[in-house]
Amino acid sequence: MDQEQKQHQTTRCAASPSLALVKYWGKQAGGVNLPATTSIAVTLSHLETITEVRLVDSYEKHCVRVAGCLQDSERYSPFFDNLRATLDHDAWFEVDSINSFPTGAGLASSSSAFAALAFGCTRALGRSVPSAQLSRIARVGSGSAARAVYGGFTRLSAGAQQAEQIAPQQHWSDLRVVIAVVDSGPKSISSRSAMSRSAETSIYYRNWIDSSEDLAQRAERAILHRDIEALGSAMRQSYLRMFCTMFTAEPPIVYWLPETVAVIRACERLRHNGIPAWETMDAGPQVKVITTARWSGRVAEALSRETGNGEILVVGAGAGPRLIETGAVT
Ligand code: PMV
Numbered sequence: 199m200d201q202e203q204k205q206h207q208t209t210r211c212a213a214s215p216s217l218a219l220v221k222y223w224g225k226q227a228g229g230v231n232l233p234a235t236t237s238i239a240v241t242l243s244h245l246e247t248i249t250e251v252r253l254v255d256s257y258e259k260h261c262v263r264v265a266g267c268l269q270d271s272e273r274y275s276p277f278f279d280n281l282r283a284t285l286d287h288d289a290w291f292e293v294d295s296i297n298s299f300p301t302g303a304g305l306a307s308s309s310s311a312f313a314a315l316a317f318g319c320t321r322a323l324g325r326s327v328p329s330a331q332l333s334r335i336a337r338v339g340s341g342s343a344a345r346a347v348y349g350g351f352t353r354l355s356a357g358a359q360q361a362e363q364i365a366p367q368q369h370w371s372d373l374r375v376v377i378a379v380v381d382s383g384p385k386s387i388s389s390r391s392a393m394s395r396s397a398e399t400s401i402y403y404r405n406w407i408d409s410s411e412d413l414a415q416r417a418e419r420a421i422l423h424r425d426i427e428a429l430g431s432a433m434r435q436s437y438l439r440m441f442c443t444m445f446t447a448e449p450p451i452v453y454w455l456p457e458t459v460a461v462i463r464a465c466e467r468l469r470h471n472g473i474p475a476w477e478t479m480d481a482g483p484q485v486k487v488i489t490t491a492r493w494s495g496r497v498a499e500a501l502s503r504e505t506g507n508g509e510i511l512v513v514g515a516g517a518g519p520r521l522i523e524t525g526a527v528t
Pocket residue numbers: 216217218220221222223237306308309340341342343389390479480481
């Protein structure tokens with residue numbers, strides 16, 4: 199069968215977001231979305247981006263819609279240009295994507311979106327590429343997406359083209375992430391703009407870069423030993439140092455809301471009472487709290503008291519991208 203014959207007209211697939219426990223924040227020169235810091239992450243269960251990719255025969259029909267809304271093609275063109283060059287295949291796609299969770303609100307939707315897109319486009323072309331190559335393709339769309347092509351626990355090293363898995367999802371099956379969605383609206387400033395403004399203007403950016411490798415190593419060791427206290431303390435330093443670069447950017451970037459601080463305080467109280475509840479945050483006001491299956495109900499209850507009408511989600515470590523179906527073979 200030649201390449202054309204193997205193409206699938208339609209491919210539907212799903213990918214889950216990659217939650218950074220130690221953050222990627224800042225880019226290195228010399229490539230697209232090359233991370234300046236090593237990040238350590240967990241792919242989340244239950245939350246998914248579901249993406250349908252259709253091969254189309256012309257540039258004019260090429261488009262991406264998220265929840266029915268046509269996306270700015272410039273945002274996606276580096277991804278598609280690189281995809282075509284990497285696979286050495288001139289192809290055009292019509293893409294429809296939906297998220298089972300709030301989009302653009304700091305819940306890592308770009309990680310699952312570009313992981314699903316990379317997976318869906320390669321499958322639509324009849325290619326099954328190794329995860330490392332899929333990770334490089336997804337990274338060009340969004341740095342964090344390089345990690346979301348794997349399930350379980352992952353590392354994206356500073357300067358790396360691709361992420362790698364450090365442990366499968368079953369490695370820590372009673373780990374839970376309790377997510378307090380304090381505001382489900384889109385964020386005021388995108389993570390990519392916030393990242394570049396922090397890098398360009400914060401006097402603490404250099405310290406952030408210099409100190410992050412140690413946090414990544416501590417977090418990775420803690421994951422391998424399933425040590426939630428050690429992971430929690432590395433995680434906490436990572437998000438607070440990252441936010442220091444945002445608070446001290448010019449103009450400052452403040453995603454936090456009053457409910458955000460109330461949830462952080464609730465975590466402190468839980469820990470004071472001997473309950474593991476270690477928070478982290480991304481580019482948005484939501485708070486994600488790691489705990490264990492035994493305590494997740496108590497943690498969810500405590501967090502819901504602080505968030506008013508905000509949604510509380512309880513998830514665990516999840517799998518990498520999955521194929522839902524492929525359509526007619528040409
Ligand atoms: O992948 P991006 O460009 O959306 O940036 C992700 C940045 C953080 O979510 C804040 C951290 C991370 O490592 O995922």
